[in-house]
C-alpha cells in the first residue's frame with residue numbers, strides 16, 4: 001500500500017453497490033428500533049425512497065445515526081443486541097416492497113449550543129454504486145434552521161429536501177429521492193474523493 | 195429467424211450484448227482518463243450498470259463540513275458480535291462445499307491509523323454462485339450448510355479475519371450473458387460516521403474483471419486494484435485452507451484534517 005502514500009495520506013478503498021442480496025447480511029431484528037415504541041419520547045421516522053421516475057425502490061437500506069433528546073452522543077455498544085434501556089443512537093432499516101422504511105427513535109437534541117438538530121442518514125441501494133450521506137433536520141426550530149451552515153449554503157428550492165415533515169401524532173416524515181424532481185441533497189465531506 | 199433476430203447489439207430478450215456494454219465501459223474510461231485528477235471512487239453515474247440509470251443523483255454532491263454527530267461513530271461491542279460469527283463454515287450442521295479460505299486484513303483510516311474494535315460485516319454467494327436470498331433465481335444449488343453472512347470486530351491493530359468458502363461467480367440480467375466476478379460484500383464502519391463504507395472484495399486474476407460494469411464503474415485501474423485481495427501463502431494453513439489478504443482504507447478522519455489544515459479546534 002506504500003505506493004499510495006502521499007504526504008502520509010492513504011488513498012481510500014473504493015465503494016461498490018450494496019447489490020440486491022443484502023437482506024440476509026445487513027438488516028437484523030430490532031435494527032429499526034432505537035427505542036421501544038413504549039418509550040415516552042418514541043417518534044416514528046419514516047419515508048419512501050424513490051428513483052428518477054418517482055417509483056419506489058424496494059431494495060434500498062437506510063442507516064441513521066443521531067444524538068439523544070438532550071443532544072448527547074451515545075458511546076454505548078449494543079446496537080445489534082438492543083437492550084431497550086440503552087440508547088445507542090444508531091439504527092438500520094431496509095425498504096419494503098413499497099420502498100418504505102421506518103424507524104422508532106427519539107427527536108435528537110442539538111449537539112451544540114444553538115445548532116439545528118438533525119439525524120445523520122446513510123443511504124445504499126441496488127443500482128447505487130456508492131453510499132450516499134444526507135441529513136434529516138427536525139422542522140421545528142426556525143431560527144436554528146435559518147442559521148444552519150449547510151441549509152443556508154443551499155438554494156432555497158433544494159433546502160426542503162433535508163427537512164423532515166412533522167405529521168399528526170408526532171411522526172417525522174423524511175422521503176429520499178435519489179434522482180429527479182426534488183432530488184434529495186446528498187453530501188460530500190472534506191477528504192472524500194470523487 | 196431473420197438476421198435481425200441475431201442482431202449483435204441486442205438480443206430478443208431486449209438485453210444489450212456484452213460487446214455493447216464493454217464499448218460503453220471503454221468510452222467512459224477514456225473520457226475519465228483525460229481528467230487530471232484520477233477518480234478513486236466509483237462513478238455513481240455509470241450507465242453500463244443499467245440499474246444505476248434511474249438511481250444516481252444527477253446533481254453534484256454538496257460540499258459540507260461535518261457536524262458533531264457526523265464526527266462520531268456508533269460503537270459495537272462483544273454483546274453485538276460473538277467471535278464465532280466470523281466463521282461462516284460452522285453456521286449449520288455440516289461442512290459447506292467449496293474451497294475453504296481465510297480472508298483477513300486491516301481496517302485503516304486515511305492516515306494509516308488502525309480502526310480498532312469496529313464492526314465489519316460480510317455477505318456472499320456460496321461456492322456455486324447462489325445466495326440464500328428469495329430473489330436469487332440462479333439455478334445453482336443452495337448449500338444447506340452455508341448461509342454466507344458473517345460479522346467481526348477488528349482488534350487493537352485494526353485486524354479482521356473471516357473463515358469462509360470461496361464464492362462462485364454468478365449470472366445477472368444487466369445484459370446478455372452477464373456474469374459477476376466472484377466477490378464478497380463488505381460493510382465497514384470507521385471512527386466517524388462520514389467514513390461509513392459499503393464495498394465488494396474480489397479475488398486475484400478473475401477473467402470477468404474487464405466485462406463487469408460494477409467493478410468497472412471505478413474507471414481508474416489503480417483504484418480498481420484496491421478491491422482485489424492478494425493470495426497470501428503465509429496465512430494459508432497446512433492441509434486446511436487458503437489465505438487471502440485484503441486491507442481496507444477509509445477516508446481520512448476529520449479530527450486530523452482540521453489540525454493539519456490549520457483549524458483551531460484541536461490546537
Ligand SMILES: [Fe+2]
Nearest residue numbers: 019021377379
Ligand atoms: Fe453479490
